[in-house]
Amino acid sequence: MAHREDQDLEFLHSLKSEDLNDLVQTLLFDKDSERLTENLSITDNYKEHNTNHSKYINEIIEEIQLFGGNTLANLGRGGKEV
Numbered sequence: 001m002a003h004r005e006d007q008d009l010e011f012l013h014s015l016k017s018e019d020l021n022d023l024v025q026t027l028l029f030d031k032d033s034e035r036l037t038e039n040l041s042i043t044d045n046y047k048e049h050n051t052n053h054s055k056y057i058n059e060i061i062e063e064i065q066l067f068g069g070n071t072l073a074n075l076g077r078g079g080k081e082v
Contacts (some may be wrong), residue, residue: 009061020053020060027063039063 012020026029027040040046045056051058 003024004065006061006065009064012057015054017051017053017055018055024053024060027060027067039066 043059045059049055
């Protein structure tokens, strides 16, 4: 899935790579362990440019848009939030 246009996330395009470090770490890690459901680290652009976050900003936006999707889907199906 490609990221959807989102005016609220467009500002990320103007940030420097070092400004995105904490965001990328949050997307990839839960406390000190790798997140089991993230897809960012398996993208080709991440693998090629993982320290230069601005090179794969669209993938970062896509990951943000998908972040927490399973929880929302489960709630919609009547599941309980953990």
